[in-house]
Amino acid sequence: xxxxxxxxRYKIIEKRQSVAFWCNPISGHATLYWYQQILGQGPKLLIxxxxxxxxxxxxxxxxxxxxxxxxxxxxTLKIQPAKLEDSAVYLCASSRGLAVYNExxxxxxxxxxxx
Amino acid sequence: xxxxxxxxxxxxxPEGATVAFNCTYSxxxxxxxxxxxxxxxxEPKLLMSVYSSGNEDGRFTxxxxxxxxxxxxxxxxxxxxxxxxxxxxxxxxxxGSNYKLTFGxxxxxxxxx
Numbered sequence: 001x002x003x004x005x006x007x008x009r010y011k012i013i014e015k016r017q018s019v020a021f022w023c024n025p026i027s028g029h030a031t032l033y034w035y036q037q038i039l040g041q042g043p044k045l046l047i048x049x050x051x052x053x054x055x056x057x058x059x060x061x062x063x064x065x066x067x068x069x070x071x072x073x074x075x076t077l078k079i080q081p082a083k084l085e086d087s088a089v090y091l092c093a094s095s096r097g098l099a100v101y102n103e104x105x106x107x108x109x110x111x112x113x114x115x
Numbered sequence: 116x117x118x119x120x121x122x123x124x125x126x127x128x129p130e131g132a133t134v135a136f137n138c139t140y141s142x143x144x145x146x147x148x149x150x151x152x153x154x155x156x157x158e159p160k161l162l163m164s165v166y167s168s169g170n171e172d173g174r175f176t177x178x179x180x181x182x183x184x185x186x187x188x189x190x191x192x193x194x195x196x197x198x199x200x201x202x203x204x205x206x207x208x209x210x211g212s213n214y215k216l217t218f219g220x221x222x223x224x225x226x227x228x
Contacts, residue, residue: 042119042202042218043159056215091158098214100147100206106158 002026004107006092012113018080021110025073025094031055033104034067034077035091043091049075050098082114116141118217121203125223132193136222138186138203147206148179150188152199153221159202162188193226200224 005024013019025032031050035043046065048055052072060067064083069075079086089109095102121138128134140148148165163170165177165186176189186203200221207215 040220042220044218045215048215058215099216100214103161104216106160108158 004092004094004105006090006107006110008110009108010111010113012115013082014115015084016081018078019082019112020076020078021090021092021112023075023077023092023107025075025092026105029094029096029105030072031095031098031102032069032075033093033095033099034075035093035106037089037091037109039088046077055098079112082112084114087112087114118142119203119205119219121201121219122222123220125225127225127227128193129227130193130195132226133189133191134193134224135190136188136201136203136224138188138219140184140186140203140205140217142205142207142217143184145184145205145207147216148177148186149204149216150175150177150186151202151204151218153202154199159218162201190224193224195226195228198224198226 007022033048034046036046037043046060047057047067049069052069067077089111091106091109093104093106095104119140150162151159152162153159163172165179169178174191178187200223202221203219204216
């Protein structure tokens, strides 16, 4: 079974530029998550989708971050404009159902550096 | 109180040692508890779920104390391959839904030959 796919793996941009990340979850997984992991910290949930609906986006900085999962499969996360403090690894994860009852599988992440 | 707080570490232990990690959580309504493992520059992976009665998986034992809002992970006979960051994970957190998982900062373990 293929794992969670993410691209790009690395991205370097200047502050105030825009960037987008893509995630393809494990086939059949209804729930998809985007996390931000700053160096030395645990992953922080940004947004959680159940199929194509948002379950939780309470920690998503909505003035600059947006995410969508239009057809309930792939998802994109966008940052516009980027700030220095957005430098982090962005992890996508998926699970069969809600992760409180199901194992979450993480992708390899996208390492973002904002200069 | 932080939502999920772990031993700051790092822990450096010799092969064969027993090591214990502690974690406390602030949301008394939390129902699901996990330990994840994250190797350097890799993604987190589920190590084990934590059940009220405590559970064991080989050399790993997890315990939960709901009254004290405390979770522990014990690793016996540690191996070089156990070197990683161990993340305590609890459902719920400030704002948001109870379906969200909140991760601790993690505790780094290095097992030395």
